[in-house]
Amino acid sequence: ALVGPRPHALAHDLYYGAEIPTYRHRFAVKPGITGWAQINGSRGPTPTLADMQRRAALDLWYIENQSLRLDLQILLRTVLAEITRRTNAF
Numbered sequence: 001a002l003v004g005p006r007p008h009a010l011a012h013d014l015y016y017g018a019e020i021p022t023y024r025h026r027f028a029v030k031p032g033i034t035g036w037a038q039i040n041g042s043r044g045p046t047p048t049l050a051d052m053q054r055r056a057a058l059d060l061w062y063i064e065n066q067s068l069r070l071d072l073q074i075l076l077r078t079v080l081a082e083i084t085r086r087t088n089a090f
Contacts, residue, residue: 003071004032005059006043016052023052026059029066034078036062036070 005026008016016023037043037058046052062070 001030001032003034003062003066003074004029005035005062006033006038007031012046012052016049016056019049020053020056022060023056025063026056029063034074035059036074039074039077039081 013023035058037055040058042051042055042058046055062074
């Protein structure tokens with residue numbers, strides 16, 4: 001899928017699945033290459049449990065509210081963020 005919760009390493013799934021009660025709900029939809037969490041600032045490393053709790057909460061919000069319109073919005077924001085990032089890199 002293009003949009004959905006980003007997959008994590010199996011070790012992370014096992015650890016956070018035991019630490020965050022709602023973590024496994026992320027598996028209700030196919031993982032994607034971009035997602036609601038990523039466009040809302042929750043991307044990259046998750047050095048603290050709170051970081052992963054925030055990411056999981058954003059993923060769950062997406063699952064509960066997913067629609068074609070939301071997916072298109074996420075894709076557009078992903079493209080715009082990538083263009084901005086690449087433009088600022090020069």
